[in-house]
Amino acid sequence: MADKIRVVVLYGGRSGEHEVSLKSAASVLRHLDRARFEVIPVSIDKTGRWQWNDLGTIDQAQAAALPILPEAPEMRLARGPDGRGVLIPISASATAPLEIDVVFPVIHGPLCEDGTMQGLLELADVAYVGSGVLGSAVSMDKDVAKRLAEFAGVPVAPYRVLTRKAFVRDRASSLAQAIEGLSLPVFVKPCNMGSSVGIHKVKTRDALDAALDDAFRYDVKVLVEQGIDAREIEVAVLDGEPLFASLASELNPNAHHEFYSYEAKYLDPDGARVDLPARLDAAQMERVRALAVQVFAALECSDLARVDFFLDRRTGEFCFNEINTLPGFTSISMYPKMMEASGVPYGELLTRLVHLALDRHRQRQSLERGYAS
Ligand SMILES: Nc1ncnc2c1ncn2[C@@H]1O[C@H](COP(=O)(O)OP(=O)(O)O)[C@@H](O)[C@H]1O
Ligand SMILES: [Mg+2]
Structure with a gap:
């Protein structure tokens, strides 16, 4: 049906939260209103490859975590000739370029919800659900x-920020700075991670060193926060x-x-x-x-x-x-559960999010890009 809105559900992603995304996307696919939306499941594997997965096969699998189908053609996202976002097959294949209306990124973590993906979507001139480049970053x-x-x-909560550069240059003064004005316990956290990866509750001064070493494995900026x-x-x-x-x-x-x-x-x-x-x-x-x-x-x-x-x-x-x-969207995730408990059922929530994305895109499209007399 031509008048359905074509929604790309993006899942997987190159972050530590790849597996969570597969579960979130399985839920989203189950709840998206198929009477209104034509759903295109596009996966991103851990190496960053985008693939267009066959909806029928995915639906049939009824898996709690969306699979990435081995034979799914590899695609890239670009701005099409008429200014609309299109998915284009990477290798010559029977698959024709596919125009899309909106992308629903059901992906979490760095390279997914930190503004980088949003930048790519902006350049492709496609509407997408969620915060823009600035808000995401x-x-x-x-x-x-x-x-x-x-x-x-x-x-x-009061906190200090340490950089890896300063920590490597002068460990002793970084350590002193880290807890200046704070009392134990403190929480040491990489600045840009999620899922509690690299986070340590530090109860003694002696444990601070090792906690910082570990947190700096994940990020060049680390927070030391009042527990x-x-x-x-x-x-x-x-x-x-x-x-x-x-x-x-x-x-x-x-x-x-x-x-x-x-x-x-x-x-x-x-x-x-x-x-x-x-x-x-x-x-x-x-x-x-x-x-x-x-x-x-x-x-x-x-x-x-x-x-x-x-x-x-x-x-x-x-x-x-x-x-x-881009919070978790699994069947037990808090975002959809809290909305449901507040009067917005899962399916309706998704419909509203898609329309919010389309409206915002339309508004941005209507802006002048240069001097207009
Ligand atoms: N300042 C703090 N005081 C007490 N507990 C904390 C503090 N910071 C983090 N935590 C604990 O660590 C968990 C993960 O920290 P958070 O900052 O939410 O990182 P993440 O993005 O990995 O979820 C929190 O849910 C909480 O249990
Ligand atoms: Mg948290």
Whole structure:
């Protein structure tokens, strides 16, 4: 049917969150309204190859994680002759170039949600779901994100930033700087990672050295952050006029994990218990939802984001921890669950996201690119 909107669901990706993406995309494919959308599943493998996978075969597999089909033709994304985004086969094949209406990147982590992919999509002149280059990039950098949030009046935990250059040049003074004004425990984190990779809870001064060494394996910029005895509260934000914040949820990592570590997130089936809605009083719920909207706006995000906070048990104050501009979309992921609990079912959520992307693209297309008298 010609009037269906052609949606490329992009999955996989060259990040450590490749496998999470396969599960997220399987859910998205199940819930996208096929009466409105013609779905094109395009995978990105770990080497960065883009392939157009046959929808029928994928549908038949009914897998909890979308497969990348071995025979799927390799494609590249480009700006087509009439200015529309097209998928073009890399090698001469029977597959003709395919014009597309919108890309739904269901991919997470560096090279996927940090502005790089968004830059490619911009150059191809294609509409896409999610934040643009700027919002994606500043949201991925935990340091810049916190600075912008703080500038907008949203509290953040005190932290220091170390660069690998300075650490290599003068280890002793970097170590001293790292905890200046902070008290143990501190959290050491690579600036641009996710999934708790490279994150350490440091309880003694002696352990700081090794934690920094490890974190610098993942990034050239590392945060040393005041450890907070905190409850972990998350809010889903959906674009619109006005921005919509979901009910908040609370993640309670199982007591035998020191924090919400990689193990607790992905390896331990009982890693965390979720309260949705979070057990907050009405004023706290209202406050954290308002803060989430403030962060979303301050970081120039679009369409969707999951905003994560700490609720300090000692002071009762919220502080902003991090934001995910392409949050998990698996059947048990918090973003769609929080939206569902707040009155936006999964399928409707996807329809709204696709239309938000198309609207924004149309608006940007209508802008003058040069001096107009
Ligand atoms: N300042 C902090 N105080 C207490 N716990 C923290 C702090 N920073 C991180 N954590 C713990 O580490 C987890 C992962 O940190 P986070 O900054 O969210 O990184 P990621 O992007 O990998 O999820 C958090 O969910 C929390 O359990
Ligand atoms: Mg986190």
